Amino acid sequence: SPKAMERIPGSLGWPIVGESFSFISEFSSPAGIFSFMYKRQQKYGKVFKSYVLGRYTIFMTGREASKILLTGKDGLVSLNLFYTGKQVLGPTSLLQQTGEAHKRLRRLIADPLSVDGLKKYFPFINNLAIEVLDQWSGRKVLVLEEASTFTLKVIGNMIMSLEPAGEEQEKFRANFKIISSCFASLPFKIPGTAFYRGIKARDRMYAMLDSTIAHRRKGETFKQDFLESLLKKHSKETSEGEDDDKLTDAQLKDNILSLLVAGHDTTTAALTWLIKFLEENPVALEHLREEHLTIQRNREKGSSLTWSEVNNMPYTNKVINETLRRATILPWFSRKAAQDFDIDGYKIQNGWSVNLDVVSIHHDPEFFPNPQKFDPSRFSDPIKPFSFLGFGSGPRMCPGINLAKLEVSVFIHHLMCRYKWKPLEKDDSVQPTLVRMPKNKYPITVERL
Numbered sequence: 001s002p003k004a005m006e007r008i009p010g011s012l013g014w015p016i017v018g019e020s021f022s023f024i025s026e027f028s029s030p031a032g033i034f035s036f037m038y039k040r041q042q043k044y045g046k047v048f049k050s051y052v053l054g055r056y057t058i059f060m061t062g063r064e065a066s067k068i069l070l071t072g073k074d075g076l077v078s079l080n081l082f083y084t085g086k087q088v089l090g091p092t093s094l095l096q097q098t099g100e101a102h103k104r105l106r107r108l109i110a111d112p113l114s115v116d117g118l119k120k121y122f123p124f125i126n127n128l129a130i131e132v133l134d135q136w137s138g139r140k141v142l143v144l145e146e147a148s149t150f151t152l153k154v155i156g157n158m159i160m161s162l163e164p165a166g167e168e169q170e171k172f173r174a175n176f177k178i179i180s181s182c183f184a185s186l187p188f189k190i191p192g193t194a195f196y197r198g199i200k201a202r203d204r205m206y207a208m209l210d211s212t213i214a215h216r217r218k219g220e221t222f223k224q225d226f227l228e229s230l231l232k233k234h235s236k237e238t239s240e241g242e243d244d245d246k247l248t249d250a251q252l253k254d255n256i257l258s259l260l261v262a263g264h265d266t267t268t269a270a271l272t273w274l275i276k277f278l279e280e281n282p283v284a285l286e287h288l289r290e291e292h293l294t295i296q297r298n299r300e301k302g303s304s305l306t307w308s309e310v311n312n313m314p315y316t317n318k319v320i321n322e323t324l325r326r327a328t329i330l331p332w333f334s335r336k337a338a339q340d341f342d343i344d345g346y347k348i349q350n351g352w353s354v355n356l357d358v359v360s361i362h363h364d365p366e367f368f369p370n371p372q373k374f375d376p377s378r379f380s381d382p383i384k385p386f387s388f389l390g391f392g393s394g395p396r397m398c399p400g401i402n403l404a405k406l407e408v409s410v411f412i413h414h415l416m417c418r419y420k421w422k423p424l425e426k427d428d429s430v431q432p433t434l435v436r437m438p439k440n441k442y443p444i445t446v447e448r449l
């Protein structure tokens with residue numbers, strides 16, 4: 001309650017809406033929530049309170065806060081999803097688990113998402129990137145839409161061997177789009193609302209998964225995908241039984257959906273921002289192109305990108321990191337205090353909503369001099385722990401990091417070797433969604449090199 005937060009500096013804004021309007025409008029401005037945070041940090045310091053999006057909340061920033069919140073020792077904090085997210089993703093989602101249950105789920109998904117585990121998807125990703133880019137020549141392209149199609153096809157194939165085209169893919173895509181857009185909706189589960197449509201689309205997606213699981217169990221189809229590896233090693237058909245270390249079908253579905261949701265928009269946004277930043281920074285673009293043309297030149301004529309080449313792209317890696325720093329796709333990490341604790345001299349109470357302001361951490365001139373500049377070479381030197389959080393840190397660090405980097409690196413390789421592009425408009429606004437994306441979807445015209 002506001003009373004309990006009396007000793008924390010900051011303003012709770014207007015009755016009912018609090019500071020939500022300025023938060024939302026600054027969120028979609030080119031500077032993003034940085035300006036919202038910066039003004040208040042100047043006035044109140046690194047820890048301040050606010051009332052935004054229906055929540056009394058504490059914002060905090062800095063490496064110290066990041067270490068405390070993200071290491072989350074002894075169950076200090078848990079993830080703090082919005083009501084809509086909790087309802088759609090289901091109670092057994094990795095995103096809603098804490099402590100041992102969370103650790104167990106992380107262990108189960110670690111293997112198939114490791115660099116070695118991903119090797120078998122490389123040919124699919126490589127062919128798909130070539131196929132998507134084949135359509136770009138001489139066209140007007142909305143990069144965000146193309147990136148979204150590419151990343152959804154990759155994750156659909158990786159999780160359940162979905163073919164890149166056809167009726168199943170269309171159903172999957174349609175349902176997924178409805179699910180994604182319901183997270184930021186109002187929490188009214190009545191027919192006609194985005195939230196209601198999201199729940200229905202989630203049910204259809206689960207029915208698709210049920211039918212795939214049933215086919216696999218009957219031995220009618222055999223695939224080597226993420227679903228198969230969980231079914232074979234870690235699943236049980238009923239919720240009863242002795243082996244509590246195995247996942248029920250409900251747990252399996254909740255977690256497959258969680259991976260889809262957590263992995264799709266983020267990778268789409270990363271790819272789109274990266275292409276945009278490159279065009280705006282010709283020095284970085286030339287350096288990156290040189291890395292990829294050299295890889296191509298050193299390869300036998302007529303052969304395609306190889307697995308070992310994709311794992312040896314040092315400058316590309318720096319470009320990805322710098323993109324994630326400058327764009328800060330997830331601008332704040334939301335947590336709920338699970339115990340009382342102290343931060344920066346303030347007492348945080350069990351149950352409070354606490355948000356780590358990552359944008360300010362990523363633009364701290366002490367660790368990133370001239371922070372507005374897009375400069376991948378800053379990642380040539382070791383980065384101080386907890387100052388770069390593109391994929392988070394600690395026990396909740398992104399488990400999809402290898403997949404995301406693989407998708408982006410393969411796509412960028414083919415883009416660099418074949419095309420140049422020009423933006424069709426100059427607009428730096430950002431969509432008012434949880435994952436930061438260019439509002440105009442970044443329209444470009446493309447030409448062959």
Ligand code: HEM
Nearest residue numbers: 259262263266267270333390391392396398399400403404
């Ligand atoms: C460039 C693309 C990506 C970015 C920038 C990104 C970023 C992040 C960040 C910052 C977190 C931590 C959030 C926090 O601590 O609150 C996170 C968590 C997570 N990410 Fe990613 N991610 C990306 C791609 C993926 C992919 C491809 C997958 C799935 C295959 C994925 C699945 C997840 C999951 C399940 C979590 C929650 C982990 C947990 O709570 O234990 N992400 N991601």
